[in-house]
Amino acid sequence: MNPPLPFVEFRFKQYNITKGGNMGKTKSLKLFLVVMLVSSLSLNFFFIFRVFLVGDQLSWSRRAAAEAEEVAAISCSGHGRVYLDSFRVDADKPPVCECYACFVGPDCSQTLTDCVADADGGNPLFLEPFWMRNAASSAVLTAGWHRLGYSFSDGSFISEELEKHIRQLHDIVGNAVTQGRYIIFGVGSTQLLNAAVHALSAQNSSSPANVVASIPYYPIYKQQTEFFRATDFNFGGDASLWRNNSDATTSLIEFVTSPNNPDGQLKEAVLHGPNVKYIYDRVYHWPHFTAISAQADDDLMLFSISKITGHGGSRFGWAVVKDENVFQRMTAYVSMNTMGVSRDTQLRTLQLIKVVLKDGGKEIFDFGYTTLRSRWEKLNETLSISKRFTLQEIGAQYCNFFNKIRGPSPAYAWLKCEREEDKDCYAVLKAAKILSRRGSLFGAEEQYVRLSLLKTQDDFDILVHRLKELISEGGAIPMAEM
Amino acid sequence: MNPPLPFVEFRFKQYNITKGGNMGKTKSLKLFLVVMLVSSLSLNFFFIFRVFLVGDQLSWSRRAAAEAEEVAAISCSGHGRVYLDSFRVDADKPPVCECYACFVGPDCSQTLTDCVADADGGNPLFLEPFWMRNAASSAVLTAGWHRLGYSFSDGSFISEELEKHIRQLHDIVGNAVTQGRYIIFGVGSTQLLNAAVHALSAQNSSSPANVVASIPYYPIYKQQTEFFRATDFNFGGDASLWRNNSDATTSLIEFVTSPNNPDGQLKEAVLHGPNVKYIYDRVYHWPHFTAISAQADDDLMLFSISKITGHGGSRFGWAVVKDENVFQRMTAYVSMNTMGVSRDTQLRTLQLIKVVLKDGGKEIFDFGYTTLRSRWEKLNETLSISKRFTLQEIGAQYCNFFNKIRGPSPAYAWLKCEREEDKDCYAVLKAAKILSRRGSLFGAEEQYVRLSLLKTQDDFDILVHRLKELISEGGAIPMAEM
Numbered sequence: 001m002n003p004p005l006p007f008v009e010f011r012f013k014q015y016n017i018t019k020g021g022n023m024g025k026t027k028s029l030k031l032f033l034v035v036m037l038v039s040s041l042s043l044n045f046f047f048i049f050r051v052f053l054v055g056d057q058l059s060w061s062r063r064a065a066a067e068a069e070e071v072a073a074i075s076c077s078g079h080g081r082v083y084l085d086s087f088r089v090d091a092d093k094p095p096v097c098e099c100y101a102c103f104v105g106p107d108c109s110q111t112l113t114d115c116v117a118d119a120d121g122g123n124p125l126f127l128e129p130f131w132m133r134n135a136a137s138s139a140v141l142t143a144g145w146h147r148l149g150y151s152f153s154d155g156s157f158i159s160e161e162l163e164k165h166i167r168q169l170h171d172i173v174g175n176a177v178t179q180g181r182y183i184i185f186g187v188g189s190t191q192l193l194n195a196a197v198h199a200l201s202a203q204n205s206s207s208p209a210n211v212v213a214s215i216p217y218y219p220i221y222k223q224q225t226e227f228f229r230a231t232d233f234n235f236g237g238d239a240s241l242w243r244n245n246s247d248a249t250t251s252l253i254e255f256v257t258s259p260n261n262p263d264g265q266l267k268e269a270v271l272h273g274p275n276v277k278y279i280y281d282r283v284y285h286w287p288h289f290t291a292i293s294a295q296a297d298d299d300l301m302l303f304s305i306s307k308i309t310g311h312g313g314s315r316f317g318w319a320v321v322k323d324e325n326v327f328q329r330m331t332a333y334v335s336m337n338t339m340g341v342s343r344d345t346q347l348r349t350l351q352l353i354k355v356v357l358k359d360g361g362k363e364i365f366d367f368g369y370t371t372l373r374s375r376w377e378k379l380n381e382t383l384s385i386s387k388r389f390t391l392q393e394i395g396a397q398y399c400n401f402f403n404k405i406r407g408p409s410p411a412y413a414w415l416k417c418e419r420e421e422d423k424d425c426y427a428v429l430k431a432a433k434i435l436s437r438r439g440s441l442f443g444a445e446e447q448y449v450r451l452s453l454l455k456t457q458d459d460f461d462i463l464v465h466r467l468k469e470l471i472s473e474g475g476a477i478p479m480a481e482m
Numbered sequence: 483m484n485p486p487l488p489f490v491e492f493r494f495k496q497y498n499i500t501k502g503g504n505m506g507k508t509k510s511l512k513l514f515l516v517v518m519l520v521s522s523l524s525l526n527f528f529f530i531f532r533v534f535l536v537g538d539q540l541s542w543s544r545r546a547a548a549e550a551e552e553v554a555a556i557s558c559s560g561h562g563r564v565y566l567d568s569f570r571v572d573a574d575k576p577p578v579c580e581c582y583a584c585f586v587g588p589d590c591s592q593t594l595t596d597c598v599a600d601a602d603g604g605n606p607l608f609l610e611p612f613w614m615r616n617a618a619s620s621a622v623l624t625a626g627w628h629r630l631g632y633s634f635s636d637g638s639f640i641s642e643e644l645e646k647h648i649r650q651l652h653d654i655v656g657n658a659v660t661q662g663r664y665i666i667f668g669v670g671s672t673q674l675l676n677a678a679v680h681a682l683s684a685q686n687s688s689s690p691a692n693v694v695a696s697i698p699y700y701p702i703y704k705q706q707t708e709f710f711r712a713t714d715f716n717f718g719g720d721a722s723l724w725r726n727n728s729d730a731t732t733s734l735i736e737f738v739t740s741p742n743n744p745d746g747q748l749k750e751a752v753l754h755g756p757n758v759k760y761i762y763d764r765v766y767h768w769p770h771f772t773a774i775s776a777q778a779d780d781d782l783m784l785f786s787i788s789k790i791t792g793h794g795g796s797r798f799g800w801a802v803v804k805d806e807n808v809f810q811r812m813t814a815y816v817s818m819n820t821m822g823v824s825r826d827t828q829l830r831t832l833q834l835i836k837v838v839l840k841d842g843g844k845e846i847f848d849f850g851y852t853t854l855r856s857r858w859e860k861l862n863e864t865l866s867i868s869k870r871f872t873l874q875e876i877g878a879q880y881c882n883f884f885n886k887i888r889g890p891s892p893a894y895a896w897l898k899c900e901r902e903e904d905k906d907c908y909a910v911l912k913a914a915k916i917l918s919r920r921g922s923l924f925g926a927e928e929q930y931v932r933l934s935l936l937k938t939q940d941d942f943d944i945l946v947h948r949l950k951e952l953i954s955e956g957g958a959i960p961m962a963e964m
Contacts, residue, residue: 033515037518040522040523044525044529047526060551060618061548061551061617062540064547064622064833069540085643085644086643087642087643088643098634121631122632123632125631131627139623140624141624142623142624143554143566143621144619144834146795147795148606148613148795149603149605152580153569153580159567161567161569187797190818191819191820229712230713231712231713311630312630313628313631313824313826314826315669315821337672337819338669338670338820341824342795343797344827344830345826346567347566348624350566351546355626
C-alpha cells in the first residue's frame with residue numbers, strides 16, 4: 001500500500017524504526033490515521049461553523065469592502081496615500097499613490113532634496129495615524145440606496161442621531177453647554193460663518209451691520225464677508241477701532257475666536273454694548289489644542305469636524321445657538337444655500353464621532369495633544385538657538401478633560417521675524433524654501449507669518465529641517481539629517 | 483463499527499466481500515481511514531485556500547460591511563426604509579424603520595386610511611428600486627482616513643476622476659457638450675444657482691443685474707436671489723416683462739429651465755441682446771424625463787446628481803461652463819462659501835456614475851423612463867374621466883438615446899383646476915387630502931398646482947387614489963382598492 005501523501009508516508013516509516021513488528025506497525029498506523037483524521041475533521045468543523053453559522057459570509061457589501069482593502073494595501077512608503085478615487089491610468093488599473101510634498105515616485109519612496117516646506121494650509125493630517133489604527137471601527141459602508149430623499153423622517157435636513165452624538169461629544173469633553181441649545185449643521189464651519197453673519201444682521205435696517213474681528217484674525221472672516229457683500233452687512237475691520245464708537249445705532253457683529261487662529265490665544269470680546277452681537281468661533285476649543293477650563297456658553301458658537309477628527313475634506317461643521325430666531329435664520333440660510341449638508345457626510349460623521357466617544361475621547365485627544373505638544377516643543381527648541389525668530393507665548397494651564405496641567409500645543413505657530421531688515425517675513429521664509437501664510441492676511445504686520453503644525457509628520461519634519469538651515473545662515477543641511 | 487458517512491460505509495462493505503478475514507478487516511479499516519483522511523484533508527486545503535489565498539477574508543472592512551447588511555436586512559414591509567443612521571432607541575438596539583407617508587408600525591405594515599397624499603416635495607425616490615437591484619456595484623466603503631485634507635493632489639477641491647466620469651456620462655447620453663468646457667462642482671445645483679448669478683453679475687456696476695425667469699419658473703430662483711440680496715443683483719420677476727426693455731445698459735440674467743420645472747416644457751430664452759446672460763438649468767435634461775434630441779451647448783449649464791441617479795440627499799451638482807472668467811468666479815464662490823463639496827460625496831458620486839456607465843446607461847434610464855411613463859399614463863387616465871382638471875400637454879418625440887420615438891414622462895404634473903369656482907386649486911386639492919405645490923410659488927396663477935411624480939410607488943398610488951375620490955365627487959374609495 002502506498003499512502004498518497006508524502007507527509008503520511010514519512011510518519012509511517014519513522015514508526016517502523018522505533019517499534020518494529022508487523023502488528024505494532026498496523027496498530028500504530030491506525031492510531032496515527034485516527035489522530036490525523038480527528039484533527040482534520042475538527043479543523044473542518046471550525047471552518048464550517050465559521051463560514052455558515054457565524055455569518056462570516058457577506059453578500060452585496062463584499063465587493064465594496066474588498067475594493068477598499070485592496071486599495072488600502074497599496075504601499076506609498078508612508079510618504080503618500082492612495083484613495084479609492086485617486087487617479088487611475090485606466091479603469092482596470094489600480095489607483096496611483098498621491099505623494100506628500102517632497103516625495104515622488106510610483107510608491108512615493110524618492111525624496112526631493114530641493115523642495116519647499118509647505119506650512120501654509122491647514123490640512124489636519126496629523127490625525128491620520130489615529131484613523132489608520134482605528135480602521136475597523138471607523139469604516140462606513142454606504143448602500144446605493146442610502147437616503148436618496150432630501151429630508152429626514154422629521155422633515156428636516158439634519159440627522160437626529162448625529163445631533164444626539166454631537167451633544168454627547170460636548171458633554172464628555174466638557175467644552176460647551178448644549179443642553180437647551182439649538183444645533184444647526186453646515187457645509188463646514190465655513191458655511192456657518194456667513195450664515196451667522198446673515199442671521200445677526202438687522203433685516204431692513206437703514207445701515208448695514210459692521211462685521212469686525214480683533215487682529216490677528218482668521219482671513220476668511222474678511223474675505224467671505226466682502227465676497228458676499230450684501231445690503232445688510234459689510235466688513236468693518238479691526239474690532240478695537242470700534243471700541244470708542246459712540247454711535248450706538250450702528251450694529252456690530254464681532255467674531256471672537258478662542259483659541260485664536262493664528263496665535264492660539266484665548267480671546268475675549270473686545271466690544272460691548274446693546275448693539276454688539278458675537279460669533280464665537282470655537283473650532284479649536286478641543287483638548288488637542290488647548291486646556292479645557294470651562295464649558296463655553298456663548299450665544300452663538302461654531303465648531304467643525306475638521307479640527308476634532310481631522311476630516312477637513314468632509315465639510316461638516318455645526319453651530320450651537322441660544323436664540324430661536326437666530327437658529328431659524330441660520331437654518332433658512334443653509335436651506336436656501338445648499339439644502340443642508342450631504343447625508344453621506346452626516347452618516348460618516350456619525351460613525352467618526354462614535355469612535356471618538358467609545359473610550360470617552362481618551363485615545364484621540366491623547367494622540368492629538370501628544371503629537372502637537374511634541375511638535376511645539378521641537379519647534380521651540382529649533383528656534384531657540386537664534387534670536388532671529390520668535391514664537392507666540394502660551395502658558396501651561398489646568399485642563400478639566402485631562403485632569404492635569406498641560407503645556408501648550410497650538411495648531412499654528414505665529415512666527416515673528418525680529419530683525420529690522422526682515423520686515424517681509426513671508427519673503428524671508430520663502431527664500432529659505434518655506435511656504436508660510438502672510439501676516440497681512442490676518443490683519444497683522446508683515447513681520448508675522450503663520451506656520452501650520454497640523455499636517456503630516458513628514459511636512460513637519462521638512463519644516464524643521466528648512467528652519468534649521470535658515471538659522472544656520474543658509475548652510476544647506478542634507479535632507480537625510482532631518 | 484458504524485462509519486459516519488453512508489458513502490464510506492459502502493466502500494468498506496464492498497471491500498469485505500472481496501477480501502474477507504481478520505487481516506482483511508484491519509486492512510479495510512486502514513483503507514477507510516486513509517480515504518476519510520484524504521477527503522478531510524482536501525476539504526481543509528479547500529478552506530485554507532479559500533480563506534487565505536482567494537482573499538475571501540476581509541479584515542478591517544468587515545465590521546462596516548456586516549453592519550450595513552444587518553441594517554439592510556431589517557424588514558419595513560416595502561413601505562419604509564431603515565438606514566444606518568436611522569433613530570435607535572438605544573445604541574445597542576438596531577435602528578427603527580422610517581415609514582413612508584400613510585404607513586405606520588414598527589415594520590410599516592399598517593396603512594393609515596385617512597392620510598394625506600403628499601405630492602409636494604421632489605424626493606426622487608422612484609429610482610430607489612434600481613439601487614436595491616444594483617446593491618453590490620453601488621456600495622461604497624469609506625475608510626476612516628479617506629481624504630482628511632481640504633484639497634486633492636492637484637490643489638483643487640474637485641476630484642479629477644469624478645470630473646472624467648461626468649464627461650463620459652454626458653458623452654454616452656449625448657445630452658451636453660463638455661469637450662473644451664470647464665466643470666465646477668457644487669453642493670447640489672442649489673449652490674450653483676446663486677454661484678452662477680454671482681459670477682454673471684457685473685462687478686462694481688452702478689446698477690445691480692436683474693435676475694429673471696419666464697413663468698412658470700422653479701421657485702428657488704426667486705427665493706434664493708431675494709434671500710442673498712447682494713449689492714450687485716436682485717430678482718426682476720417674469721422674463722417676458724423685460725422683452726421690450728429699451729435700456730440696454732441694464733444687465734439681465736435669465737434662467738432658462740429646459741425641460742422646465744414645473745411643466746416639463748422645452749423652453750428657450752425669452753430675452754436677447756448684448757446685456758443678457760443666461761443660466762441654463764438642465765437638471766431634467768436626461769432620458770428619464772425627456773427625449774434627448776441634441777447635445778445642449780449653452781454657455782452655462784447646470785446639472786444635479788439628484789435628477790440622474792436620484793441621490794437628492796447627497797447634495798451634488800455641477801456646472802458646465804464655456805467662459806474661463808465665469809468658471810473662475812463660480813469656483814471662487816464655491817470655495818468662499820463651503821470650500822468645495824464633501825469629498826465623501828464626491829467618492830460616492832463617482833461610484834454611482836460608474837454603475838450608470840457600466841451598460842452605457844441603458845438599465846437606469848430604461849427603468850426611470852418606464853416608471854415615469856407609466857405614472858404619467860396612469861395619471862392621464864385617472865383625470866380623463868372628468869373635465870374638472872387638466873394636465874400640461876407634452877408631445878411624443880424622437881430620442882437619440884433610446885433611438886426611438888418616446889412618449890412624455892415628466893417629473894411633475896402641472897395641474898389646472900378648470901372650474902370657475904376652483905380658483906384656489908391648492909385649497910381644492912388640500913380639502914381632498916392631496917398636498918400639492920401652489921401655482922403662485924412658480925409665478926403662475928392659483929388655478930395651477932404642481933404634483934410630484936418622482937416619489938415612491940406608494941406615494942404615487944395614494945395620490946391616484948385621492949384623485950379618484952375627488953373626481954368621484956367626494957365619494958371615499960377604500961384604500962384597499964388603490
